[in-house]
Amino acid sequence: MTFSATTILILALVAATIAVVGAWAYGTANRLDRLHVRSDLSWQALDAALARRAVVVRAIASALSTASVDGKRLSVLADQAERADRAHRENAENALSGALTALDTHLMRPQLIAELADAEARVLIARRFHNDAVRDTLALRTRRPVRWLHLGGTAALPTYFEIAERTEPSGLQLDEVRTSARVVMLDDRGRVLLVRGRDPDKPDTSFWFTIGGGVESGETLRAAAVREIHEETGLTVEPDSLRGPLWRRVAIFPFAGELIRSEELFFTVRTDEFAPHRGGFTELEQRTIIEYRWCTAAEIRVIQNGGEAVYPQDLPDLLDEANLALVRLEDPEVRAIR
Template structure:
């Protein structure tokens, strides 16, 4: 009897050891992936900050010429670019404060758009970086992980916090919130519209550069995001759906758009909806939409890849890799659990 008790105890002990070992192995691998994600997010943020420094030096020349303020702004850009990691936040904050003093009206429109785009990329890269830090620390700080030292000797990741540039009163850069729809057909393809910038026509007869984008547009006063998405869907395609039928918003994209001689800082919120494939109707489009929308295409991930390979731009930039998730959410409908809004490019 005692022998059987000993055997059972040994079996239980071995099973526990195996389970703990398997958990520890999986957790260590997950930590490794999280640290890789953290390293990559810092590289992306560092690149976005470096690009902003380059644009800041161009702004210094255009806004101030060779004057003292221009030299100071250029020096702050150099200092931010060369600052070590522990001093980088303070240096970047000084640069942000100096850029906030620049009057956008003193800059060419193209440089205003480039600066706004550089700052939007810094904002997005910082969010991705801090998300990676949060997820890594959440696992590293678990008692069992610390007890077993599964994090190894890797240093704890750190957040990167800098003040966002204050909004100016200038109307050169306008802000808007947009509701966009990833409209899927029964085979999982997404409806894309093809457009161009009306202000980019040079009168020579050659067409302006064209790009592909999802259905959607600006939220009007008094509308919810879902109401705006449903309205834009009907106006641009003729398809009428109830706002409650839309899934989302599931993604958010911050973009700076140089369109129709205006620079727009746009916060785009994406919904998902599945329907049977149909031929979109342009009858509800505005005059401007009729001028800049030239056609449409239902595209799967392969077709999107072919457009990109041919040198055409598709927005959002991650759309081909997001289609699998979009189709899964459309299939789940209301059965999927509440999910956190995800930032995309």
């Protein structure tokens, strides 16, 4: 049996079409799987942020005294929000947000105000990251070819989480709102350079953090990161050697008598081990900084278990991700961290 040239050409075109469609379907199915994983992880992060807010609200309720009307109501609403199932979670969280809006923060201690502001900032950024993940997943899942070929499998469609956003609690007066560029500086052994510091108003309490600081007017994030590295360590790095930003963290905290809201974006860079110096520090930074230390993930956990805070809080678990970002070709996707 022989085939004509036309038949062979048609069969080749059909085979090529099947191969192309198969490759596209395989790639799309894998991408969908990654998007679903991202949606699931973003929901877990949002759920954790909401749970933390509930814990802070119960502390506020206790400080107001559960015998007071405000204290009782806040405690009940926090419990309801934390125990609500997914279908009723939005309504429960919105009820709690409404109660917080009406709360007179002048009756609260400054530390509790800062804790509440930080908790709400984490909810804000976690919700936005979750809804971004849901949007990207739905955009691909709802395409006709994807639906026709059932590439999404039996996975349930992710859903948006809509609650009222408040950038800061009612009555909260922030002294400074800033964007910061921070850098996870890693040596050839995978250790990160940390700085130990303290609040000049609370010299007995120290904490650890990565290199970095506020972005100046007209300055890009990357340029700010390079400048901060030089000012805080004396090392000069090329802007292109930085990878990122990898992570985004929003924190509200008291420092030197002021309440600051900082949106921090993290880069990473590889360098040889070196001895930093503080030649570029301001007078305030000179009083704030105690020491530098190159740390492994295990050593950071020892510091945390000893009672000193390390920022970001999950840094020991993030070091592998930062190391991988330095060797991967594709740009990292910015995600929220604590």
